[in-house]
Amino acid sequence: MGLQLLVRALPLLLVFDRAAGNTTAAAIETFADFNTECKTCPHSLCPNTLYYSGGDIVNATCWTRGTRIVDTTLWLRSTSNCYVTEYDLTDNTTDYTSALPYCGRGSEDENLTLEDATLQYKTECRICPTIDCDTVAYLNEEKDVELTCWTPEGQMIIDDPYWMKTTNNCYVAQKNLYSKPDVTYLEPCGPIPFLEIATHFNENGTSEVDKRAAVPEPEPAVFTPSYLINVTVGEDYALCHSCAEETCSVETRYVFNQEVWLQCLVETNGTWWSETTDFCYVKNSDFWESPEGDYYRNPLCSYFEDPGSAPGDGDK
Incomplete structure (x- = not known):
């Protein structure tokens, strides 16, 4: 009798496990269309666990909702336990919401670390932490910014390689801040690929801090901005x-x-x-x-x- 009760209870255990987001379904193989970040949560501001280069295989295990990237709020969790926006994948024909289980309500949470800072100089806020990357925003001195994470692997500015990601969804050089932030209160940004605004922008953000729009290059084009x-x-x-x-x-x-x-x-x-x-x-x-x-x-x-x-x- 005890064995019968256990067998009858197993399907329910599987249902509850799936509802918690611990899915065991086989992964679907797809590919990164171009360089893309695999994040700790399905939002633009979340730190990166790793990144995929264009053409890399991405094995998706479940789907969830997050920051709207151009025309989709669908994000996929990979076998590396991080999230990639569907927009950055080559396969745009698969209905992942039917082919894969839902990752669970908790997967939609946006967990960020935040710290206030003020710019000392005029600053280009870039899509990745190098002066070869596109400028998302031109920020004046004395502007208050909100930092979300840090990386020690940015381009050296004077004598400092540290860059900070802001809630503008772009990076500023630590050298341009009045003072160095206390990074013990901030998450590391993780590995960061070379990105371009042409293929990585958020047209209609799901929240104010996620919002980022594609912008034209400034004229005259001969002046490609840099830092100090x-x-x-x-x-x-x-x-x-x-x-x-x-x-x-x-x-x-x-x-x-x-x-x-x-x-x-x-x-x-x-x-x-x-x-x-x-x-x-x-x-x-x-x-x-x-x-x-x-x-x-x-x-x-x-x-x-x-x-x-x-x-x-x-x-x-």
């Missing part, structure tokens, strides 16, 4: 003015061969100036290097004006 670049004074001295004109008051003076860090470029009546990290302007002709010629990666200061409307700005 350093140049050296090539004259006996270089005056740093309160605005990009010689009639403006002098804020500070740099001496011959002094290293100066620049934020962005301004053109005034055919003359190029650079805003330094002292928030004053020097004529580019006073430097050994030509920031608008030798360094093509310095952004125009106008990109940071009127946040939310500047070209390439993904800020609200």
Whole structure:
């Protein structure tokens, strides 16, 4: 009699196990269409467990709902126990909601670590932590940002390789913050692939912090933005003015061969100036290097004006 009761109870145990998200169904093999992140939860802001390169096999075990990526909120959990958006997979014909079990209600949770910070300089917020990646937003100095995770493997900015992911769903260099955040309160971002806005953007986010829109490249295209670049004074001295004109008051003076860090470029009546990290302007002709010629990666200061409307700005 005890054995009969156990046998009759087994189907119920399987049902409850599936409801908890512990599915045992066979995985469905599909492929990454391009570089894509496999996340700890099915939301754009969640840290990465790993990433798949274009063409890599992804074995999906169950489906769930998360951040809307272009036209789908469907995410799949892989055999690596992380989540990939359906949009980044080559197979767009399979009905995963019929072919696979639901991962469980708990799988939809967005578990984030958050920490407040303030930018010290004008900053490009990028889709991945290198200056070769697309700019999502141009953020002004003194702007408050909310950090979600950190990576020590970004591109070296001056002497610091640490970058922080923000709730703009893009990365800022730690060097651009007033102070280093306490990373003990933040999750590591995990492995991060090279991404492009053309194939990775969230058109209609399911929440404010997830929202990110594709943006056109700023004009003129010759200026592909970068972070702080350093140049050296090539004259006996270089005056740093309160605005990009010689009639403006002098804020500070740099001496011959002094290293100066620049934020962005301004053109005034055919003359190029650079805003330094002292928030004053020097004529580019006073430097050994030509920031608008030798360094093509310095952004125009106008990109940071009127946040939310500047070209390439993904800020609200």
